[in-house]
Amino acid sequence: MLDLMHISKTYDPGTINEKILYHDFSFHVDQGDYITIVGANGSGKTTLFNLIGGRILPDEGIVLLDGKDVTFESEHNRAHEIGRLFQDPSMGTAPGLTVYENLVLAAKTGGWLSMPNSNDKEYLKQKLKELDIGLEERMNQRVGTLSGGQRQALALVMATIHPPKLLLLDEHTAALDPQSAEKVTQLTDQIIQDNNITCLMITHDLDQALHTGNRTIMLNEGEIVYDVSGKDREKLEAVDLIRIFKEKTRKYLDDEVLLNV
16 A cells, blocks of 8 residues: 655765664555554654655655555645645644635645535535534634644545545644543544554554554654564553663664664
8 A cells, every 4th residue: 555665865965963763664555454553753744645655755765655656746736645644733723714714725625626616515525524623613614713623623624525535633632631632632543543544643642542443553763673463562551662662772872882882
């Protein structure tokens, strides 16, 4: 479904700030996978999403989506098939537009809505009603006046109104209060399940990482240092991930020390 093949990415090449984040990196995602991604800050999680979504281009390697080479397609073009939610609720919506206008914008990006009519408006209203948070009664309200949880729920509908082949969740509940985060998480899981959407989710919540989806990967300095699924994953708890992270990062440190001897 998704293949990153021999990807390399270096920031600020040739300067004192040069950072080789990915080198000959490959990653495969099956159709229907729901993969949670954990790792320390700077491990390459958001860069991975930027490479998949087209926000940045790799220095080397290719990105395949359903066998199609999208390596050099723009982020805008990939948005027809790849949805994304960010940690900041404001990044997925246009605050100066109304709820309805945001939905129309998302529908047009999906490619199925040309000139909205009364039937279209009723359909969009129904999509909001399914959230069960009252947004269907605020169609004409400017998005900038909504709460963070409401905006993130709206962004979720916008990203999936035309079900994408792939959904990228970049810590999409981290900035919300616990009650809103729980509601948005429930809505996310329901939409993914109902539409059989393949999904990648970055999270720092280790319990969430192990109890959401079907597979968990751990990134460290642009490499997958741990990849677990099935019964092996079911046996793990958050403390196990912490222990594994310490073991894996210590191994990389030891390797680096050995190489410098």
